[in-house]
Amino acid sequence: MPDNKLITLPEAVRRYTWDGMQYASGAALPVGSDAIAFGRELLRQKRRDLHGIFHCNTQQLNLLAAAGAVTRAECGFSGLEGFGFANGLRRAVEQGRLALEDYSNLSIPLRLLGGALNWPFVPATVNIGSDLSYRSAFEPDSYPNRNKIPLVTDPFSGQQIGALSPLRPDLAAIHVTFADAEGNAIMLGTEWSRFELSRAAKRVILLADAIVHQDCMRQYPNLVRIPGVIVEAVVYWPFTAWPQASPGMYDVDETHMKAMNKALGSEEGTLDYLRDYVESYVDVDSYLDLIGREKVAELSNGATRFLADPYRRWLLPHADAVALSAEATA
Amino acid sequence: MSTDYTRQEMMAIATGREIRDGELAIFGVGLSMIAGYFAQANHAPNVRAMTEGGVYGATPIGGMPWGIECNRLAVNAVSFTNALDALGCLVASGRCDVGIIGAAQVDKFGNVNTTGIWDGEIGDTFRPPKTRLTGAGGANDIASGAKRFLIMVSHEAKRFVDKVSYISSPGYLDGGNARHDIGLIGGGPSAIITTLGVLRPHPRTREFQLDAYFAFSSVEEILASTGWDLKVAPDVRLVPEPTAQELATLRRIDEGGMLRRA
Numbered sequence: 001m002p003d004n005k006l007i008t009l010p011e012a013v014r015r016y017t018w019d020g021m022q023y024a025s026g027a028a029l030p031v032g033s034d035a036i037a038f039g040r041e042l043l044r045q046k047r048r049d050l051h052g053i054f055h056c057n058t059q060q061l062n063l064l065a066a067a068g069a070v071t072r073a074e075c076g077f078s079g080l081e082g083f084g085f086a087n088g089l090r091r092a093v094e095q096g097r098l099a100l101e102d103y104s105n106l107s108i109p110l111r112l113l114g115g116a117l118n119w120p121f122v123p124a125t126v127n128i129g130s131d132l133s134y135r136s137a138f139e140p141d142s143y144p145n146r147n148k149i150p151l152v153t154d155p156f157s158g159q160q161i162g163a164l165s166p167l168r169p170d171l172a173a174i175h176v177t178f179a180d181a182e183g184n185a186i187m188l189g190t191e192w193s194r195f196e197l198s199r200a201a202k203r204v205i206l207l208a209d210a211i212v213h214q215d216c217m218r219q220y221p222n223l224v225r226i227p228g229v230i231v232e233a234v235v236y237w238p239f240t241a242w243p244q245a246s247p248g249m250y251d252v253d254e255t256h257m258k259a260m261n262k263a264l265g266s267e268e269g270t271l272d273y274l275r276d277y278v279e280s281y282v283d284v285d286s287y288l289d290l291i292g293r294e295k296v297a298e299l300s301n302g303a304t305r306f307l308a309d310p311y312r313r314w315l316l317p318h319a320d321a322v323a324l325s326a327e328a329t330a
Numbered sequence: 331m332s333t334d335y336t337r338q339e340m341m342a343i344a345t346g347r348e349i350r351d352g353e354l355a356i357f358g359v360g361l362s363m364i365a366g367y368f369a370q371a372n373h374a375p376n377v378r379a380m381t382e383g384g385v386y387g388a389t390p391i392g393g394m395p396w397g398i399e400c401n402r403l404a405v406n407a408v409s410f411t412n413a414l415d416a417l418g419c420l421v422a423s424g425r426c427d428v429g430i431i432g433a434a435q436v437d438k439f440g441n442v443n444t445t446g447i448w449d450g451e452i453g454d455t456f457r458p459p460k461t462r463l464t465g466a467g468g469a470n471d472i473a474s475g476a477k478r479f480l481i482m483v484s485h486e487a488k489r490f491v492d493k494v495s496y497i498s499s500p501g502y503l504d505g506g507n508a509r510h511d512i513g514l515i516g517g518g519p520s521a522i523i524t525t526l527g528v529l530r531p532h533p534r535t536r537e538f539q540l541d542a543y544f545a546f547s548s549v550e551e552i553l554a555s556t557g558w559d560l561k562v563a564p565d566v567r568l569v570p571e572p573t574a575q576e577l578a579t580l581r582r583i584d585e586g587g588m589l590r591r592a
Contacts, residue, residue: 102465
């Protein structure tokens with residue numbers, strides 16, 4: 001019997017987070033595979049002054065920023081793709097409540113790779129020459145900034161090159177499609193930067209849409225890009241990324257995406273959202289009730305459902321996964 | 331004058347025409363994806379398209395994707411990898427032939443701002459913008475590394491500025507050889523395609539000049555809609571109007587009618 005690393009979501013946040021920590025999350029671009037359920041729990045437990053590392057902004061960072069829980073953030077992209085600007089993040093930046101340090105969608109994973117390999121810096125041919133190098137929200141008075149992405153000399157060619165600083169977040173909460181109880185995980189869809197993130201972070205928590213028997217991992221070991229040996233704990237949370245998508249499992253909830261972003265555009269709307277969609281459930285089942293069982297069924301029946309077919313025979317029934325989580329938490 | 335297509339449609343078709351068959355190409359979400367997939371469906375069937383998330387071999391179904399990770403793209407991909415692979419190994423490395431990016435503001439050297447709008451110059455202290463935009467995303471990496479890239483932007487004077495207040499994605503920086511001197515690998519922007527016409531860089535100074543106008547626009551309208559003293563190429567020309575086939579193909583790609591709302 002493998003180790004059982006399944007714990008409840010509240011327990012994971014109690015054990016592994018603290019005010020002022022460097023917290024990394026977000027997964028596959030702004031509207032997919034984001035461990036936002038973890039962010040909701042951070043707010044339920046009133047975590048403050050977080051330093052967010054989000055490859056891209058997601059609805060999670062949008063929400064945390066709107067609620068005032070994040071005071072510093074580093075991102076490659078800060079919109080919501082087809083859903084427009086991220087109103088909560090935008091408001092926090094414009095009001096000066098959140099210092100947003102801009103990078104690009106390649107420089108963030110390069111920095112995570114640097115952290116993962118424990119390199120002193122990562123050479124870069126991107127971000128140089130642009131204001132991503134010269135402007136720093138963390139050092140606003142230094143212009144042109146020479147510390148954020150300094151130029152160094154390539155010892156082989158003698159050419160100038162940018163030096164990116166490595167990232168080593170205190171914690172990464174990572175969304176995965178399937179995990180076993182030991183923390184071996186399979187991601188459907190693009191990995192985005194979850195591989196590097198899982199190696200760069202000091203601690204890793206997985207949020208899995210479904211728990212599978214370990215035989216699944218033994219059948220597809222090549223697809224297990226996050227092995228249990230680097231994982232502290234696993235949280236079973238169906239619809240972890242909702243209202244965002246998880247390929248193979250559920251489609252984006254377009255109505256909620258829009259309504260949520262609209263709400264986060266104002267102080268009042270944010271308070272309503274927190275009351276209705278953050279404070280209003282007590283466990284996984286009441287969370288799914290909140291989404292609506294009909295909506296859950298509809299979103300689960302999307303065009304990419306077939307991607308999950310090869311794995312279905314190993315899925316643990318919902319009640320068993322919940323019971324395992326309770327057992328390890330107790 | 332009246333036409334049976336919109337300015338946005340003309341911009342997408344003119345952008346698509348810049349993509350050649352067999353090229354390794356990277357598209358973002360929205361307009362640039364429509365233009366890219368239009369090219370693939372219309373005249374460049376062997377374009378090797380990818381997204382910055384590392385989604386390969388996919389063609390959108392059920393409308394334009396709302397994101398790179400959208401189920402409308404994930405539904406028929408042949409490979410899912412990651413950003414280090416797509417934006418790093420294939421783009422920043424210098425392998426990618428062409429990328430398409432958008433802009434909130436662009437300047438005469440093709441530098442792009444998608445980060446924020448400040449009232450006036452930013453100055454020596456990096457204060458928050460009046461309006462925060464979406465940031466650089468993968469566009470900085472495409473602009474830094476792709477052999478060439480195309481910029482799609484709505485042609486308005488407030489967007490076409492002498493110097494952008496913030497360079498999110500590098501064009502030719504201060505012009506001339508500035509890109510090369512700082513160490514950027516990619517070739518820079520080969521065209522700015524707008525809702526009124528096409529601008530291309532002068533081969534030496536790299537300052538963008540008016541290369542062509544659309545049937546519904548004019549040199550005068552373009553000059554009036556550009557916030558810098560735009561030079562006009564001596565052989566400025568008219569861009570051929572969309573053919574019936576091009577329009578039909580574009581509208582199949584843009585089945586949600588995103589380009590027809592304007």
